[in-house]
Each structure stands twice: as structure tokens, then as C-alpha cells.
Amino acid sequence: MSGAGSKIKKVFQWTLMLALAAVLLYFAFRGVKWEDFISGIKSCNFSWILVSMLASILAFVIRGLRWRLVMLPLNPSITRREAYDGVTIAYLTNFALPRAGELARCGVISATGKASFEAVLGTVVLERSWDMVSYLVILFMVLIAGESSFRQFVTDEVWHPALHSMSFNILWLVAIVAAIAVIGCILVFKYRTRLRRYRFFSKLFSIAGGLIKGLVSGLRMKGKWKFLLYTVMLWFFYWLMSYTTILAFPQVEGLNWADAMFLMVVGSLGWIVPVQGGIGAYHFILSMAMYSIYSIPKTSGVIFATISHESQALTMLLCGVVSLVAIYADRRKKEKVKTEK
Secondary structure: OOHHHHHHHHHHHHHHHHHHHHHHHHHHHOOOOHHHHHHHHHOOOHHHHHHHHHHHHHHHHHHHHHHHHHHOOOOOOOOHHHHHHHHHHHHHHHHHOOOOHHHHHHHHHHOOOOOOHHHHHHHHHHHHHHHHHHHHHHHHHHHHHOOHHHHHHHHHHHHHHHHHHOOHHHHHHHHHHHHHHHHHHHHHHHOHHHHOOOHHHHHHHHHHHHHHHHHHHHHOOOOHHHHHHHHHHHHHHHHHHHHHHHHOOHHHOOOOHHHHHHHHHHHHHHHHOOOHHHOOHHHHHHHHHHHHHHOOOHHHHHHHHHHHHHHHHHHHHHHHHHHHHHHHHHHHHHHHHHHHO
16 A cells, blocks of 8 residues: 555544544533533542552553563563553553554564564463453453343443344354355465465464464463462452542442442443544443433533543553653663764
């Protein structure tokens, strides 16, 4: 693709994602009483919000430590700081281009020359797979142990809409595409020796080999129990971010630690939607959940979602910028040392 074509594609993607964010923000804030909104912001106890932001930073640190465990079999010299910088820069990148953050953090490590981009990407795939399993376990626990209203919300607002959006024809199309992909993979593997002669397939095999190397490295890591401990700690800090935000708002007084877990699970869905930093999607789904489950007025729900999202977003942006500056300063220092030699 030409440079001009690539730029047009990026502009189109940005426009589409911003439009989606704007639509979700519109529906989230529609009907909000702005006088009550401003009054609610003023009533917030920002000391608890600072605690929530601190919990967010600790979550970044834990995620960096956990990711480093997976990468150590690739190269034991990968430092904790490099892993942490990769995590924070990933969150920062997601505000510019959703889902590109995972590629950005691979680039942070591969730029050090300690592991290939493809191998690091394999560790990210493995780590994110654990995140998905952990999320499903927590969701299951919330649905089983929580109130019936929790289950009703997930069923009516998430599960049924998802099923209705998948028509019979779409399911058949997905099945056919999956079958073709499987057959294609089998044929490529069978004739891999011949296909290596071609540059495209040679590069493809190189990427696949790197991914497999990264995945295997995670399975060979020594600190498996430490990995599980970090995973538990990571979700604890996510829960703490949710609970301290509840404590900051008089309007949601009465919600407890279990409610904080439910809101954490629901809020996570907002960050998954492919818009810059979950803008709009987080506000929409969280305020809708608070109204549906707890009958909390929409204005109060939007206030809660706004402060919760913006405090997390601010933490991500600040930590990401600090990591970028630190990496830039380190590179300048190394270049200066080389020049003096």
C-alpha cells in the first residue's frame, strides 16, 4: 500500500472510531441534568480518587512483573523497568489507536535487542489469554454468588443482544471461514519445505516461529506460582480501583465490595470496545448497569463513570508519558557514551 493510501486508511479508522465514541458519549450523557452533574462532581471525595489512581499504578507494576516472568526464558536480562515501560506505553498507545498497544509494548522490548518482536508477541498472546480466563472466572463467580439482578442484567443487556446479532447465516459464514483457515494451515504445514522458497511464506514462517517461541517460553517459565499470585494481585487492584471510587461518591452510598466487583466486571467491557481509551463505551455501559441494577439516577451513574474513567485515563497518560521520556533519556545517554568513546 502506498504512503498516501496508508494515511487515508488511518484517517478513516480514526474518524470511524471517534464517531463511535461520540455516539456512545451522546447516549451516555443524553438526559443528564447538568446542574446535578456539576454538583455531583463537587461532592466527590477526591482523596479516595487519588487512592484509586495509586491502585492503578500498582496494577501497572504488577502487570509488568507478571509479563517479565513470561519473557525471562527468552532472555533473562530483560529488566523489570523495561517490562513496566512496555505496559504503560501500551496503555498510552491505545488512546491513539485502540488495540495497537499490545504491538507497542512488543516494540519496547524488541527495541532493546533482547528478544525478537515475534517472540515477545507470543508472550503477550499467552498473557492476554490468562486475562481472558481470569475475567471469565470472575464473571462466573459474580453471576453465581451475586444477586439475581446481576444475572438479569448480563442476560438481558449482554447475552441476548449478542445472540440476536448473530444470525444463522453469519454463524454459517464463520464456520466456513474457520474450516477454510484450518484446511489452509494444514496444507501450508504439509508443504512448508517447498513454500519456504517464496519470500512471503518465508516471512510468514518466521513470524509463526517467533510466536510459538514466545508461547513456549511462557509454558517453560519457572515461577508459575508467582505468575498466579501476580494475576490474583492484579485483579485485586482492579477491584480496589472500583471500590475506592464507590467510597468517593455520596450518591452511591450503600454499595459494597461485591457491587464493586460487579461494576469492575461491567466496566471492563467498556475498555474492550475498540474506541480510543474506552471513551464513551465505558460511560455508556457503566451508567446503564448502575441504573438497571441499583436504580441509581442516570446523572449520578454518568458522574461515577466519568470520574472513574477519567482518573484511570489520566493515570495511564501520565505513566505512559513518563516511560516515554525515560526511554528517550536512556537512549540519548547511551548515544552520548558511544560518541565519547
